[in-house]
Amino acid sequence: MIVLRRILFLLANFLLLLAFVFRFIARRVLRKKARWLRVDLRGDVRFLPRRQNYTRFLKGFGPPIHEVDLRGLERSIDAAIKLPAVEGVIVVVHPLGGGFAAMSSLRDLLRKIVASGRRCIVFLPRGGGMKELFVASAGGEIVVGKGSTLLLGGLSASTTYWKGALERAGIDLTVHRRSEYKTAMEPYARESMSDEQREQTELLLGGIDEAIREAVAKARQLDPETVRAILERPILVAEEAVSLGLADRVAYEDELENLMARREEGPNSDALASEVRDDKRQTNQERAQQARFDKRAQKREKNQFTPLPLSIAPKLVEPQDFLPLRSLPLIALIRVEGAIMDAGETRASYDRLKRALRWARASKAIRGVLLYVDSPGGSALASQLIHRELVRLREKKPVMAYFGNVAASGGYYVGVGAQKIFANPYTITGSIGVISAKPSLARLQEKLGLRVETVKTGPSADFFALHRSHRPEESEAFEAFVDAHYRDFVAIVAEGRGQAFDAIEEKARGRVYLGKEAHALGLVDGLGGIGLAFDELKRAMGLPKEMKAGVIEPRERGLRAPLPEPPRLARELVKALAIAELSDYMGLATSRDPVLYYEPTLSVFYHRMRNES
Template sequence: MKSFFKNVLANIVAVVILCCLFFVFFIVMIVVGSASESSSVEVKKNSVLTINLKTEIIDSPTEVQKDVFAFSNKSKEILIYDAVEAIRKAKDDKNIKGISIEADDLSAGITQIDDLRAAISDFKKSGKFVYAYGNTVSQSSYYLGSVADQYYLNPSGGIELKGLSTEVTFFKEFAEKYGIGIEVIRHGKFKSAVEPFIANEISPENKEQLSTLLNDIWNSTSSKIAASRKIELPQFKTVVDSLYGMIPEESVKFKLADKLIQKTEYDQILRSKLSLKEKDKLSKISLSKYVDSFKNEEKSGDRVAVLYASGSINSGDEYNEIYSEKYLKYIKDLQEDKKVKAVVLRINSPGGSANASDEILFELQQLKKKKPLIVSFGDYAASGGYYIAMAADKIYSQPNTLTGSIGVFGVLPYFKEIANKNGVRSDIVATNANSAYYSSLNGLSPHGVAMITKSVEGTYKRFVHFVTQNRKKSFEQIDAVGGGRVWSGTRAKEIGLVDELGSLNDAVKFAAAKANLKDYRVKSYPEEKTAFEQIFDGMNEDDISARVLKNKIGKSNYEILMQLTDKKLKSEVKMEMPFQIRID
């Protein structure tokens, strides 16, 4: 028996020691990773700035997801502001001789690619070369790569050039089949966020706005590709409609690519362009490393703060996305920070909670009383995302930004039929006439419907009120372009929902000028969390389960699942856009 207990104790000790060793290894890897990220980078002479598969362009520091266990994942997230600044810096950097675009599947949003493309076009004015190489190339990557002087394609590769489409998933029959009832209250005939729950096909109004939006974006991107490749627009349409890009020989025939070559042959072309001798090594520096080479350079104490608002808007106190309690603190800190002379609010959001949006708007209005507040739109500035922009002195959108969606809705699911089928019933005891105006089993009472309808209508009027104040238009003018409709940035400028078409960098420059700054530093808020902070902040059961589920079923399927199971659906009036459009 003593021997048995000795063996058990020995095993327990061994497990404890292994756990301790693993924890030490865990911490060391984080420290080593952080140290390597912050180490200085030397830019060698005769270098080529390279945009490759390891480049992931993000809009906000809150989008950074560090995973200490992913040792093989060498991708590096780069803020779009930093990426554009890097290309602009490279234009005058004597050590950078050209740019090589080698990304088959670029991780970036449509407006981010617009910014990168514009920066590379400006870089070409220096006389330096821009070349691109692809294997199996996504449409988004080709949109960027087509700006190059020469585009080379692998002999067994292809270009997925096909145009844009969007697919809306409907749950009405699913809900009916399983006895799930859904109460829907909305304002705005274009407020299509609720359509998946009440219909089996796209409404004429939604089809109209989606068609207009997709065509606006495609006309903008396709005209740029065609111009860069020197293809007439009618012929380019034929090439896209026929999917000629998928066949390498057809890609060359129809001028999508210049030549079919292997990657080693492409590298040899770069070597020749740099006049390298046989013994000389081809020096490529990734966009992320080039950003690291100058990002920590100190400038004047005066700052233009860029406050990033990326993701859905929610009530609460979490780091990722836009949580009201966190953002109220960020905004108040910026109000009191004497080094911050102006603020640019970068919005990349489809909206969310009406209450949280209203809280954030109020605090931004207080900030505006003290300092210039300029707004810049990314891929999305819709519903609540557009609402919080109404504190701005000036609003910059980009041509392909999804803008507007001025509308409000409420969705309240209930489960009476499925519960009753399975022998579950309820009885209610209450003190007042509407104590149980809503229950998860029985849904809304008639008076509950009336009151929530009144709440939705009141929220919509409040929304339009702030838009009329900021845009200096009448209620009727805003209501005519509202109703939940989404516009491209180009059309939003035409109808007066934004002031200028421009990038985040343009907004920063305007903010600095408005604050009379000549020498200043751009500072990002909220600050990016370290790997250690992110990992331990995310050690709760819900976060771990969500990450595992998202990895297992894929991001798109996960988002559909969240539409069905979002616990906030039954508790909040929403200012939210229903869909996301990706150029892929």
């Protein structure tokens, strides 16, 4: 089979050889023209692109789905830096979505351009908010669109509390948790925010706010207190942003060409040109030749400052003209995205991840595995079983974990099974704790005139029934049940991190941390982008850092595609009522298993206000 494959590849390469000359010439031309590159950033900023399956064949149908793929953007920027003709990059920042960890990684990539000595002009055509300003501050020059607005004001986190509504409906919820900072179901068990929740929310908000202020102050060479006062202003028009030092100039998009141009003409060039054009001794033929020369010069000047797409850079630096005769070493990329469930075909269900991890373990072609975690947690049982599969996989092959925007509670439980854990400095992680709840619909049934009659052989045979609350001795048993799972969780983390049980328990208790704090506490091994995790995995596989490796993902059942973004009003309504969180909570609360979960409403901290005009 391998011999046949190589023969087919040789035949294909022979055909490709015929077109090689034309592609080689085209690349030579493009390398000379690639003095300026351009990239448009809009939509959700993601460490990894969505898996689209069949949708790549349906481009052009329905509304486009925009996203920023950090992994692909990193390859393009690294390639652009290697092109000697490139003078700079135009970065057009449209409204962005996603967590702060992704924004931080995006900003680090843009800083690479400036560090290489190239110009980096960041254009905000519609202004933006805290996210867009934070990202734009990485550029050497910031241009704000004429008529646009910066919507600032600081950071905020809001939580909707449902207890009053549930009580009016006749629904009671008894929560059992370990420990005091495990506040996942607090919105449904309390009428207001607890001191522990307020404490850790303020710490997370303060850490991110400080990062934004320091980044903007350093990039714009402003005093930190001055930046604080500026960012507390809710609205700035474009001209105000320039006068306060947040931006360099105001311009329309068609005026960017003037910023790119660096004309180095001699002092007498205009006079000489005028002298030639006004020379009365010129013949008609000479004047026609001069006109053609001026037209060609204008065309060359226009092409010189017409930016090419940044995505073309990898094709110019490392072209793939021929099919490789030898297979690249393969890395399996396995994603844990969303709430962790026992069953189903979600990105974080035990059923799906069990198949993926066992496939990676059994495949002889796969030499290493990268586990990408972006999950607030979920079912304790599912998290434990996924962790077990990861440990079995680690016995045969190197496994590294990378934490995205949120890898907390059950998400951290799963990741601790890897050999090493990497995260962004602003990843939200930790939340090592357990929570469970017992809902009761007894009062609601009474209001509706419903009566439940139960026949049972033991006093607690209907322990999980919704038509009654727990008796005191049953609540004590439930507390012991949750406590046992908490101790198991802490023991698993202690074993995975090579620390004592008491040392981990002191850091646990349900607390959440930013990635840089988790790294200082020994809960994370390294800080950086997802490329750092890939590099460490290749090192563990025995491969040089510069060597290419293929990345493969397990096949998914069914035809799945990302849904188009819903209307803005619908998005705001879902967010205001916390409908998505309520669905997750109710699904987990009615489970018979304890829950390892962190409140996802805190994964994005800042205003999502955008200039919609």
